[in-house]
Amino acid sequence: MMMFDNTYSLSRFLPIIDWLKTYQRQDFADDLFAGIITAILLVPQGIAYSILAGLPPQLGLYASILPPIMYALLGTSRTLSVGPVSIAAIMIASALTAPAVAALGNPVQSAIVLSLESGIIMLLMAVLRMGGLVNFISHPVLTGFTSGAALLIIGSQLPQTLGLKTPSCGIDIACYTTYLQGFNSTTLLLSIGALALLLLFSQLLPTLLKKMGVKPVIITAVSKCGPLLTVVLTTIVVSLLLNEGQSIAVVGVVPAGFPELSMNVMTDSLGQRGKLLLPYAAFIALIAYVESVAIAKVTANLRSEKIIPNQELIGLGVANIAAALSGGMPVAGGFSRTMVNFSAGARTQMAMLIAAVLLAVAVMFCSPWFTNIPKAALAVIILVAITPLVKLKTILHTWAYDRGDGIAEAVTLLGVLVLGIEEGIMLGIMLTIASHLRKASQPHIAVVGRVPDTEHYRNIKRHHVETWHHLLLIRIDESLTFANINYIEEFLVTELKRQPDTKHIVLIFTSVSDIDTTALDALESLNQALQAAGKTLNISEAKGPVLDKLHKTDFLRQLTGQVFFRTEDAVKQLGVTGIQ
């Protein structure tokens, strides 16, 4: 028993123990297969997202080795694939191109500082038990943000497929005509070929194989090889074209092996670079955490596993610090990769450990083969992966379901496109909180009466109920706080104006679990005002903790009326019977 307890508490810190205890041979067979498939996807993704972030390709590869290993030890999701992701990549690009950051030079060092800082921020959030922060980003805001960021990524990748650089035309339409004329026809053909190959593997081939009765597992495996095969084939073609003297943008030399585990990033984080990058790191940490937990929950729900948000902060935080120490870009859980891993049959994080080992082998021995990978093919891979994330229709659905949420989604999307990534998400969060406070400021309140021949009290607007002369029964359906007490006060004043003969007011506190200081002050002056007007204020059905709290103050002593246990008691004592 003692032993069990120890293991239990240790597994809280190292969730890997949970599944290692019962790990079976069949699990390993499943994980091995899924690990290989995920690794096949990770190589092109790692290189592509690195370039998307404006970094040399190896930063994405390094980020695919140590970080998923650390997450496997510490994270609570069994199938989340941690590594470079597209949304984080565009956020890194946004940070690196900010004028003050760009002026510092050395974007590689900046990216590594971002990894370190976002990791530390996540750990701090874990220590302060701020996993609940995920609440501050509602789904509509997250969807709007993701769509906006995906559109920005598409905007950045489309020129690559034409062999063009990012345009600098602003709103000058004529300029775009000249700009587009500079496109490279070989690159365009290459892009079309890559797109055809990808669609063949992801759409056509699975349908075909399914009709042929091939096992689903094999279909999954084949369809997920599309990106790697595309890269291999286009690289071969490009190598031949380059030999013929054609000019096509390629990845370039990727250094073989690993950088030394670097500690100087620590000292650099404390200087000017660290200070400038801190706000960007905070946004990356927030989004990386929120998106990862959302993805982890999807797969966990499908297998009745449980995600512990605070432990996720630790797992992702340490993974990002590991990224920094091994010279990688910031990491998060990737949606498409996790779904691939899951549908390839991964049982546990062993799959990701296997993928990490394969990536390490690739970095050590295959880097010469990466040099001639065409950027256009990577852009096409990104475009195919990112397009489903643009969900413009959901804005209409959200709007139809909840107008406020629809506005928040649209504003966040537009904010990201027009103002920028960080500004957009900030705007969305502020809107959500403001709308939440507005709703919270209008609590449900009802004037109630007694359902005849019972002791039940119901809204006089909805039920035929008995009421009494001189007696006003008011049920407040929420805790009394600074946010809603003004509304409640207004409601009471209005009701008293409508029923000027009222002598006794009974506030029914069935649903009141707390009264904060602002609300208490308001109740005190209400009590005073009623006293001045010769009326009494009474309370019924107050919960124990609420009464305990009120007993600490003078309020109950100065109360003009009484505290009743049941509303029925109040009515018996204060209601003038016979008059309805």
Next chain:
Amino acid sequence: MMMFDNTYSLSRFLPIIDWLKTYQRQDFADDLFAGIITAILLVPQGIAYSILAGLPPQLGLYASILPPIMYALLGTSRTLSVGPVSIAAIMIASALTAPAVAALGNPVQSAIVLSLESGIIMLLMAVLRMGGLVNFISHPVLTGFTSGAALLIIGSQLPQTLGLKTPSCGIDIACYTTYLQGFNSTTLLLSIGALALLLLFSQLLPTLLKKMGVKPVIITAVSKCGPLLTVVLTTIVVSLLLNEGQSIAVVGVVPAGFPELSMNVMTDSLGQRGKLLLPYAAFIALIAYVESVAIAKVTANLRSEKIIPNQELIGLGVANIAAALSGGMPVAGGFSRTMVNFSAGARTQMAMLIAAVLLAVAVMFCSPWFTNIPKAALAVIILVAITPLVKLKTILHTWAYDRGDGIAEAVTLLGVLVLGIEEGIMLGIMLTIASHLRKASQPHIAVVGRVPDTEHYRNIKRHHVETWHHLLLIRIDESLTFANINYIEEFLVTELKRQPDTKHIVLIFTSVSDIDTTALDALESLNQALQAAGKTLNISEAKGPVLDKLHKTDFLRQLTGQVFFRTEDAVKQLGVTGIQ
């Protein structure tokens, strides 16, 4: 009837019509008396608060004429005394001494721009119906802010009573010794004399007169003359001392008559000055509005009158614009002055109209008498008025009643003292919202069972109730939103782990008035997860609007279980009877 309707709708825009319609001769007698008393207080306050803000004395006097007249026409409080106030004065001082603002020179112009901008901000808030913004500042934050600002004012006025300038010693203790040695003994004597006079009138004399059986109204009148008498007597003494060649800091020349109504402030607001001052104006508008409404409510409650927050924004907004156009500093409702006006018997804003006329007469004909008013006497008047606003003990009371509110109050106070006025209030507001969201993220949820022989369902932790095998009844006591849905999900997962045999979950929606998009998404994936685990999700007692909203989506169609009108129906159908 038509006539009445017209008057009614007009009186919404001009609340003055409300009381003018029934204005009586006796009302005028009361208002005349109160107006004279308030004017007697306004002259020294206007000059003192101007100087406190770092401005020439006339800006406070001008702010005491046109602004209260506009408020009398448009405001909903019958006794609020609008004019220069101490808290706004220290906020103006904070704006004017900010390096970027100070660098522009011409503090008078800056102060007038602040009046204009805060007036426009208030009107904008009125148009956008943001009167509810007052909710964002809880009482503890307001109290903490007021105490902090009052301490800053005390710190700025104490040196004046010793004839010293503001020290610039920082934390160098030795420096303070040298600094204090520079005090002026004549000024100190003058200050002690002024203090004695003030206390005589405010404390000793009323007690004495009361014992002698003098009418309360006379006592009020006499006691409120203290400040003016103090100013008159010390000015006479100082005039004599100045003739003898002594050097004592005095107010200096106050120009006679009025400045021309100035429009150039409008253009200046659009330039660099206006831009720099805008955030300060926003804070002044917010605090001026919140404090004014709080004060207006105190007196309105005592006479069962009603304050309309949005109309207050219009009244105060126009008053501030009037201040700008007549060359005055920003205005708000003053606590001490309003209480003086009220206790002197003011029935309506006619009292303030009378006071404004008296002030205009004073500015036209008495300004030569203001030259030799000693600054020390004004400092003593401010100190006596401001000291009661420092409420350090309430922090302990607040802490004892509600820990979170106590922290917010203390942090706001310290924030104002250490970080600055604007930073302090911002910190307090953010803390309040964060703590509100934290509380909102933990809604009340209960597993319920049936009270035997009834159809009532109660918390199984608090009541002896029937429960059923395979059936989990869960009552959620709040609307489902992005803020709390994670907590609810966690709760369900934990309960399911504790009762793994559960086959049917019934969510009781009695208290659920809304389900936002984030919560709907969570319910959908919960439904999916339960389906995967062979369990059903059911809903009971959902309100009409909630069901209407859900019917717009696929949720109800994909629901694994059913929607029951009453929990009783769900139990009859899903509960395995006989097993308890």
